Amino acid sequence: MSDSGPVIDIRGLVKSFGSTRALDGLDLVVEPGEVHGFLGPNGAGKTTTLRVLLGSVRADAGTVTVLGLDPWRDIPALHARLAYVPGDVALWPNLTGGEVIDLLGRLQGGHDPARRAELLEMFDLDPTKKSRSYSKGNRQKVALVAALASRAELFLLDEPTSGLDPLMEERFRGCVRDLRDEGRTILLSSHILSEAEALSDRVTIIRAGAVVESGRLSEMRHLQRLSIAAETEHELHGITDIPGLSDVVIDANHLRCTVEPGHLAELLSHLSAAGIKTLESHPPSLEQLFLSHYGVDPDGATGDA
Amino acid sequence: MREANAGFGTTLRLALRRDRILLPAWIVGLAATAGFSASATVELYPTEASRVAAAETINASAAVVALYGRVFDPTSLGAVSMIKLTAFGAAIVGIVMLFVAIRHTRGEEEPGRLELLSGGRLGRLAPLTSTIALVTGASLLLGLLTALANTAAGLPFAGSLAFGLGWGATGLVYGAVGAVTAQLSTSARTARGIGLVVLAITYALRAIGDLAEPGPSFLSWLSPIGWNQQLRAYAGDRWWVLALPVAATVVLVAAAYALRSRRDLGAALRTERSGPAVGTMSSVAGLAWRLQSRVLLAWAVAFVVFGLILGSLASSVDRLLTSEAMKEFFEKIGGTSGLVDVFLGAEVAIIAAIAAAYGISAADRLRSEEVEGHAEPVLATRTTRLRWALSHDVIALAGSAALMVLAGLSIGASASASLGDWSQLGRVLVASLAQVPAVWVVTSLVMLAFGWAPRLTVAAWGLLVAFVVIGEFGALWNLPTWVMDLSPLRHAPTLPVGTEGLLPVAVLTLAAVALSAAGLAGWRRRDLAP
Numbered sequence: 001m002s003d004s005g006p007v008i009d010i011r012g013l014v015k016s017f018g019s020t021r022a023l024d025g026l027d028l029v030v031e032p033g034e035v036h037g038f039l040g041p042n043g044a045g046k047t048t049t050l051r052v053l054l055g056s057v058r059a060d061a062g063t064v065t066v067l068g069l070d071p072w073r074d075i076p077a078l079h080a081r082l083a084y085v086p087g088d089v090a091l092w093p094n095l096t097g098g099e100v101i102d103l104l105g106r107l108q109g110g111h112d113p114a115r116r117a118e119l120l121e122m123f124d125l126d127p128t129k130k131s132r133s134y135s136k137g138n139r140q141k142v143a144l145v146a147a148l149a150s151r152a153e154l155f156l157l158d159e160p161t162s163g164l165d166p167l168m169e170e171r172f173r174g175c176v177r178d179l180r181d182e183g184r185t186i187l188l189s190s191h192i193l194s195e196a197e198a199l200s201d202r203v204t205i206i207r208a209g210a211v212v213e214s215g216r217l218s219e220m221r222h223l224q225r226l227s228i229a230a231e232t233e234h235e236l237h238g239i240t241d242i243p244g245l246s247d248v249v250i251d252a253n254h255l256r257c258t259v260e261p262g263h264l265a266e267l268l269s270h271l272s273a274a275g276i277k278t279l280e281s282h283p284p285s286l287e288q289l290f291l292s293h294y295g296v297d298p299d300g301a302t303g304d305a
Numbered sequence: 306m307r308e309a310n311a312g313f314g315t316t317l318r319l320a321l322r323r324d325r326i327l328l329p330a331w332i333v334g335l336a337a338t339a340g341f342s343a344s345a346t347v348e349l350y351p352t353e354a355s356r357v358a359a360a361e362t363i364n365a366s367a368a369v370v371a372l373y374g375r376v377f378d379p380t381s382l383g384a385v386s387m388i389k390l391t392a393f394g395a396a397i398v399g400i401v402m403l404f405v406a407i408r409h410t411r412g413e414e415e416p417g418r419l420e421l422l423s424g425g426r427l428g429r430l431a432p433l434t435s436t437i438a439l440v441t442g443a444s445l446l447l448g449l450l451t452a453l454a455n456t457a458a459g460l461p462f463a464g465s466l467a468f469g470l471g472w473g474a475t476g477l478v479y480g481a482v483g484a485v486t487a488q489l490s491t492s493a494r495t496a497r498g499i500g501l502v503v504l505a506i507t508y509a510l511r512a513i514g515d516l517a518e519p520g521p522s523f524l525s526w527l528s529p530i531g532w533n534q535q536l537r538a539y540a541g542d543r544w545w546v547l548a549l550p551v552a553a554t555v556v557l558v559a560a561a562y563a564l565r566s567r568r569d570l571g572a573a574l575r576t577e578r579s580g581p582a583v584g585t586m587s588s589v590a591g592l593a594w595r596l597q598s599r600v601l602l603a604w605a606v607a608f609v610v611f612g613l614i615l616g617s618l619a620s621s622v623d624r625l626l627t628s629e630a631m632k633e634f635f636e637k638i639g640g641t642s643g644l645v646d647v648f649l650g651a652e653v654a655i656i657a658a659i660a661a662a663y664g665i666s667a668a669d670r671l672r673s674e675e676v677e678g679h680a681e682p683v684l685a686t687r688t689t690r691l692r693w694a695l696s697h698d699v700i701a702l703a704g705s706a707a708l709m710v711l712a713g714l715s716i717g718a719s720a721s722a723s724l725g726d727w728s729q730l731g732r733v734l735v736a737s738l739a740q741v742p743a744v745w746v747v748t749s750l751v752m753l754a755f756g757w758a759p760r761l762t763v764a765a766w767g768l769l770v771a772f773v774v775i776g777e778f779g780a781l782w783n784l785p786t787w788v789m790d791l792s793p794l795r796h797a798p799t800l801p802v803g804t805e806g807l808l809p810v811a812v813l814t815l816a817a818v819a820l821s822a823a824g825l826a827g828w829r830r831r832d833l834a835p
Contacts, residue, residue, distance in 0.1 A: 051681075051833070054681075054684070054685050055684075056681060056684065056685075056832065056833040057832040057833060058830070058832060075684075075687075075689055075690070076687045076688075076689055079685060079686055079687045079688075080687045082685075083685075084682070084685035086678070086681060086682060086685075088678060089678075089682075090677055090678030090679055091679075092596065092679060093415075093491070093492065094492070095580070095584075095595070096579070096580035096581055096582065096584075098580075098581060098582040098583050098584055099580065099581060099583075099584035099585075099586065100584070101584070102583060102584030102585075102586070103584050103586045103587075103591075103592060104682060104683070104686060106584075106586070106587040106588070107588070107589065107683060107686035107687060107688050108686045108687065109686075109687060127582040127583075128579040128580055128581065128582045129579060129580075130578075130579075130580055132491060143682065146682075156685075
């Protein structure tokens with residue numbers, strides 16, 4: 001473990017590709033032993049940030065330290081202590097999954113064979129298949145097994161569950177919790193709020209290459225809203241008087257809105273009085289949050305290369 | 306059949322959009338090469354007597370006949386001026402169309418782009434059909450442009466049309482070969498490799514057949530490149546020969562359709578076998594070797610086979626000297642042993658250009674590994690950029706050197722056996738080794754581009770073609786010496802290699818090291834794609 005101070009410390013990071021400013025003064029602090037959710041819509045700059053942390057691309061401006069080291073210069077020393085799962089896993093088509101896992105493992109400094117076997121079992125992955133015959137989810141599993149079997153202190157995971165089915169996603173979440181219990185640090189990029197919510201101690205939300213908000217999710221009351229869609233037997237009246245509602249769309253006996261958790265009971269009693277026929281509720285997508293709370297179009301950014 | 310080809314127009318437009326620069330550039334460049342060669346020859350051989358003398362020299366030299374074929378009508382200006390372009394040029398046309406065909410079939414299928422399109426209304430056979438349409442159109446256009454260029458340069462129209470259509474028909478056949486090999490492997494790289502092997506074999510068949518007159522000259526008729534020669538443009542214009550490539554194309558295209566109909570999207574004919582569950586590679590060097598060794602082995606086999614064939618021709622060098630005047634001439638400049646040296650030196654120089662092609666393709670692996678996203682996970686480990694880049698660079702440099710050693714040994718041994726003079730083995734081996742630094746310079750140009758202008762890595766192929774063209778046509782086109790000197794291949798010492806060859810060898814080696822080092826320095830400071 002690095003002595004004290006943050007594991008990742010980014011201040012004022014700027015990165016442009018041609019005329020596109022992918023990162024525009026981004027700050028990110030990840031403390032030791034935490035699972036840090038790195039949230040943003042597609043093209044916000046999450047992958048570019050991770051690639052700066054890996055030394056794949058060089059920062060134009062700002063300071064970046066990872067485990068107290070410079071990610072551009074101190075590559076062997078730094079990479080011996082971190083593991084990475086790319087968002088888009090490309091494998092050599094004529095190597096088997098097992099060969100790729102073992103190659104990456106040895107290049108990282110050695111896997112624990114028992115841990116490798118356990119992970120293969122857990123993710124139900126056949127290591128004898130040639131990579132070209134793997135589905136997207138199975139390619140993702142190869143990268144996950146290679147990373148999770150390592151003894152890294154820091155894990156950089158770029159949308160690691162894309163392509164995994166819900167069962168595998170749950171097993172992955174279990175792995176992340178185990179890593180945290182062992183005191184490792186995890187930076188988990190995602191565009192799905194619920195995923196970050198389920199795993200993260202803290203989150204940083206970015207848009208267009210800059211931070212919108214950072215902190216504990218439980219402290220972000222406005223992010224705790226639920227999206228509601230309901231149909232009732234009778235016409236709805238007086239819904240708009242309920243506090244904590246927004247984005248309300250009423251069409252006779254159909255309702256769409258978002259509600260703060262504290263006012264959910266009030267809304268439900270109002271709906272049941274009108275005779276609930278159908279009711280859907282789900283956490284809002286990040287895109288919805290951007291629209292309703294920051295008043296910005298999340299597609300306004302590019303550069304998530 | 307109609308449903309299977311639904312979406313034909315869309316995939317054809319996509320192919321045209323993707324090829325909008327490279328394919329027209331090849332077509333114009335090839336047609337211009339023919340036109341320039343024609344007009345240069347018109348100036349070079351104004352009289353019939355001068356033409357006949359030139360043609361007889363060509364027909365008398367085994368090396369030239371093996372490489373380019375015979376001049377069928379020594380009095381014909383067209384036949385003399387197009388001699389280098391009839392077999393050799395047709396092979397280039399064949400490679401271009403082979404690569405175009407594979408690029409739009411397996412090349413689209415392998416990375417899953419075709420799967421993306423298949424969600425729409427796209428028939429199973431539409432990509433293949435549109436590729437064949439593209440190759441046909443491009444071949445025809447190339448043929449007609451070439452006919453126009455040669456006519457404009459002052460050659461007769463009928464012969465020019467025959468010559469142009471001969472090129473077009475050759476392009477068509479090898480495009481169809483590409484359509485077939487694309488069905489055989491799940492990898493576009495392998496499909497190109499198989500196609501190139503087919504081209505090399507057919508080129509060698511006609512070389513043996515052409516030399517063998519009298520003898521098993523039927524071998525020339527087993528090769529599409531041989532057909533293009535037997536068309537005898539400007540020397541009788543045997544139009545009926547054009548039926549052979551057209552028929553072969555029909556058969557090959559039918560085979561491609563049959564193969565495509567019998568397999569799934571993304572699959573090959575052979576189902577994928579399982580492999581080891583546990584890996585043995587423990588370094589990036591091991592990975593690079595695993596990725597490249599099979600290709601290198603295939604090249605090595607090809608080099609040995611070609612070397613043995615080329616070397617065995619050495620004994621026929623003086624047999625071909627039919628005219629008394631020419632025998633006298635060669636005896637004056639050093640006798641037939643001098644002639645054998647010229648012959649073997651020319652073969653070694655050609656082999657060196659082919660070894661440079663290997664060096665480029667092996668070094669180019671760096672770029673494809675980067676673009677395909679294979680480099681990033683490796684570079685996220687303790688592996689440094691330098692170590693990773695060297696893993697492929699070393700294979701490119703050592704591999705091309707090893708190929709030259711094999712070429713030297715096989716040409717030398719085969720020539721020694723056919724001449725009954727074992728001193729040739731050492732001499733040819735030394736001459737082959739003397740070419741290695743020039744090959745390294747060409748290979749290191751890839752490293753330079755990879756480090757500083759990665760998108761231009763592919764331009765190394767264009768430079769190699771330019772170097773070969775300078776070597777083949779520079780003198781004919783009267784290029785200034787400084788332009789000719791741009792080609793590193795021209796600076797390598799040729800047979801007999803003496804101590805005076807040490808200086809260019811040392812300079813070329815230093816140049817290669819400097820280019821590679823500069824490329825690696827650029828690579829260490831630039832952003833990783835994509």
